[in-house]
Amino acid sequence: SQQGEEDPQALSIQEGENATMNCSYKTSINNLQWYRQNSGRGLVHLILIRSNEREKHSGRLRVTLDTSKKSSSLLITASRAADTASYFCATISQGGSEKLVFGKGTKLTVNP
């Protein structure tokens, strides 16, 4: 049961540029989380935004949430080669289900 869908599937940029990834979802949510995965490794939590929040910052990360459009975006500013990874959004639907559903991810490549 796919909930979040990231866009684009792949993104290639130069070091120092900003990277923007988008996530769209289908049903009302309690919160939305973003994770990063370096190749073949475990996912690492980046940021959680609640349904009543519109924007959240963490270091070079900025996440926005538009519940009317059922979408979120993750912006990485001043990207570095070390930011090369796959980025996933994850959501749980309102209504009590405890299933966290991940999108298929955006593969980001930052070229030195």
Add this chain to the structure above:
Amino acid sequence: EAQVTQNPRYLITVTGKKLTVTCSQNMNHEYMSWYRQDPGLGLRQIYYSMNVEVTDKGDVPEGYKVSRKEKRNFPLILESPSPNQTSLYFCASSWGGTRGEQYFGPGTRLTVT
């Protein structure tokens, strides 16, 4: 150090040979879950556990079993593995169920021939 550990990290086995992948967390988390990750399909939840002795099916539970006898451990059991269970498996835990930050293990790459 707060962490989720999985063993083994890599496993090659044959069809039908029962195996167990262990998962342990040292953060006293109540919620634990198992995912499999396949190219083009993303992460899919296999089973989850809200607390000791409380487990429930995720989206792809067929062919898997779990148990939660202790808070820290959540083993994944494949009674009769088949080649379509070849995948990268992740265990995760959190304090606030799915509403909180998930801590993931390093993954177990399983190949069933």
